[in-house]
Amino acid sequence: MIRFYILFGFALMFSLIHLQGQLNKYINTKYAYLSVTAIVLLLLLSAIEVVRMYRVEQAEKKRLEAAEAGTTSNATCNDHTHDHTHGQNHDHNDVQNHDHAHEHDHHDHDHDAFGHSHEPKSKWKRAVGYLILAFPIVTGIFLPVQTLDSSFVKAKGFSFKGMDDAMSDKNPGTHQFLKPDSSVFYGKEGYDKLKNKELAEIVGMKEINLNDDLFMKGMEVIYNFPGEFMNRTVSFTGFAYKGEQVDGEHYFVFRFGFIHCAADSGVFGMLVDFPKGTVLHDDDWIHVTGKLTSELYQPFKQTIPVLRVTAYEKIEVPKDPYVYRTN
Missing domain, CATH: 2.40.50.140 (Nucleic acid-binding proteins)
Structure with a gap:
């Protein structure tokens, strides 16, 4: 979503510069077509980003629905198996479940340790990058253009x-x-x-x-x-x-x-x-x-x-x- 805001923000900024008649304070107006071309491309990329986000959301929705359906099916199967094998496999399953739980906890511990060392740094870099991109948009839209004298x-x-x-x-x-x-x-x-x-x-x-x-x-x-x-x-x-x-x-x-x-x-x-x-x-x-x-x-x-x-x-x-x- 942030990518969309950045792309659309630049398109909005350039459009406002045109509508307010301020383009001549940035470039020679005979090159105005370059600015118009940039607006069209930015709006096109914004639309592509909207489509991409929609597809990601739909794919995630289908994945969750499939996961939910699979969980329900496994639960029914496990209940049926448990009725027939409870006495026979109790000790074995206890050991297996204990070992599995131990391994899973150990795996989660390693994963969390890995995440703690990398994820915050990655988020920080992305945040700084987005702020740098947002700065010219905010100043271009909200700060008045100074006429040189x-x-x-x-x-x-x-x-x-x-x-x-x-x-x-x-x-x-x-x-x-x-x-x-x-x-x-x-x-x-x-x-x-x-x-x-x-x-x-x-x-x-x-x-x-x-x-x-x-x-x-x-x-x-x-x-x-x-x-x-x-x-x-x-x-x-x-x-x-x-x-x-x-x-x-x-x-x-x-x-x-x-x-x-x-x-x-x-x-x-x-x-x-x-x-x-x-x-x-x-x-x-x-x-x-x-x-x-x-x-x-x-x-x-x-x-x-x-x-x-x-x-x-x-x-x-x-x-x-x-x-x-x-x-």
């Missing part, structure tokens, strides 16, 4: 490491920062073709508006080919983050994004130079427009793209604060 950045002790160090890390499960990097999913030749193709799609735009659909791809292209976009007009939306490594009217403007799922998610965006006197707070959502320039950023010890703002406005938090690699 600057508090997450601060809690992780966010500090930018050198760009070269970051880009040399080719582990797809590593959280990325600032620049989306899909190269971890391609070989060198394949990625060279991809980034040149995407450059051709974006470089011809008169004004580069990095909307939700274009944000991840466009930001990656700009970081790959910053020279192609110098003094071009770029605009995008994100939340402000001051941090401890910027001064004056410089702020990072970020979006949390997914390439495939939470495992390769990251905080993406750009260092933005606002007009003098601008005061923003962490998590202020803004839409910025400006000219792309570059600056030597000391924490990275290299030159990075910087957006010099010509216009900006504070906005409400978007309905979906995340962005995704859609192609």
Whole structure:
């Protein structure tokens, strides 16, 4: 029965995530079909487990009925034999029964000793296993999903490491920062073709508006080919983050994004130079427009793209604060 609860629990959790519109906080929504497939398979396995339990119960019922019928038949036969052989076999049966009882007790003693040394350990292991499986179900159903913001950045002790160090890390499960990097999913030749193709799609735009659909791809292209976009007009939306490594009217403007799922998610965006006197707070959502320039950023010890703002406005938090690699 516990197996059924575990399987059905996971199916219920995934279904609720879909119904509540929270799937986008776990994976890139273009892979939603994988979650739907998982729900169908889990429900199928739950049904199979119900059938298996029913068959086990029916087999046990038949076994008990057969055992009860056999006991009744043996009792009748023994009564008949006892009437005819009582005097003749009394001594022999006493000895035999005594020996049999002694052996049976001895056997039970050994069996109990064996059981005491193994059964509790086995039950304990099963209980721990079921608790581990139940934990994500309980938390997934009853705990609210936290939208990532600057508090997450601060809690992780966010500090930018050198760009070269970051880009040399080719582990797809590593959280990325600032620049989306899909190269971890391609070989060198394949990625060279991809980034040149995407450059051709974006470089011809008169004004580069990095909307939700274009944000991840466009930001990656700009970081790959910053020279192609110098003094071009770029605009995008994100939340402000001051941090401890910027001064004056410089702020990072970020979006949390997914390439495939939470495992390769990251905080993406750009260092933005606002007009003098601008005061923003962490998590202020803004839409910025400006000219792309570059600056030597000391924490990275290299030159990075910087957006010099010509216009900006504070906005409400978007309905979906995340962005995704859609192609």
